Amino acid sequence: MSLLLTLNAGSSSIKFALFEQRPHGLDRLAVGQVEGLGERAHFCAVTTAGERHEQWLDGSVADHGHALQGVLDWLRLSFPNREVAAVSHRVVHGGAEHVEPIVIDDHSRAQLETLVPLAPLHQPHNLAGIDAARVAFSRAPQVACFDTSFHRSHPFVSDTFALPRQYYEQGIRRYGFHGLSYEFISRQLKSRHPGLLAGRVIVAHLGNGASMCAMRGGRSVASTMGFTALDGLPMGTRCGQIDPGVLLYLVSEHGMNAQSLTDLLYRNSGLKGMSGLSNDMRVLLASDLPSAREAVDYFVEQCRRELGGLAASLGGLDALVLTGGIGEHAAEVRSRLLRNMSWLGIDFDESANQAGAEEISLPRSSVRVLVLATDEERMLAEHAAELTALS
């Protein structure tokens, strides 16, 4: 049976998962990650059978190539004589063109490079992962799955900014991101809660990157993220929605340029910038620092505003799904987000919320509130299986 490898490459880490194509579907064989790229890299993989493999990788400054060599070595050791039939990559930006996954060739690889300025925190690393995988797994097709594709169903009003039309034509649009996560949740609704799929649903993907997606009939009709993955909700290190006048002011009065603004808005803002402590929600919730409390307050406030805005855009709400690291695990954040929302039809059950139940709305709530685990890796594998079966 063929193996599929999925890669989600970030600036300092590569997360991976290994799947096997079986007649009944895809079985996950292992998950792992290589952390500390650019410094001393650490490899860790755990098989579904429970075997754990950890090691420090050789090489003074380990890069994406070293990391994938580590994956290759582990594969040879743990799954001898098994060939990887395809490698599936999460690529954050696909622009206006890519409405579905593709098998990468030289032409598409070059085209994806032009989108680096639109996703500086992700795209360069996604492409470095692809380049390294083309070397490490030279016989396997490389599949790119885009975070933006799921949102290409946006109507024009959710896809544009209020700029002269020529900018829209030039590609300055609200693309939206976290599409693999939303697609997975949409498929989960279809299989587990089919009655909800046709309705008006908001999915909140609250992780280190955070966004919300308004869906109708399981398709995206609006998202809080825009041209880049900076807009909308505040995130671990990103600012979220900001008055563009602030940026003009920082350029004209503080002498900031594109590079210093990129560092400020992508790497040093959000929960980390506001708290001066950490980008990690767990650390902030456990802290007594007033700045940590303010950062969480701001996060919750912006989530509530966007929730109300997207519900208005949908003309009402049938279900809210919470997912991502914070959405799935931070009961306190969920509780603060859902409190005093009866006006929107949300009445939640605090004990079900604290207990980690899948459904946390009360029977009288006209909006059903679900906590569902997302799985971007499985979505990557499913796309690669579908695409390579066709080619």
Ligand SMILES: Nc1ncnc2c1ncn2[C@@H]1O[C@H](COP(=O)(O)OP(=O)(O)O)[C@@H](O)[C@H]1O
């Ligand atoms: N038990 C928890 N309580 C509160 N926050 C949590 C918990 N587990 C994870 N998180 C938060 O989830 C965020 C990471 O989300 P995740 O979706 O894993 O991010 P990534 O985008 O890196 O995949 C971090 O802010 C982390 O603190």
Ligand SMILES: CC(=O)OP(=O)(O)O
């Ligand atoms: C698009 C995005 O923000 O991704 P992540 O959550 O992985 O940072």
Ligand SMILES: [Mg+2]
């Ligand atoms: Mg994420």
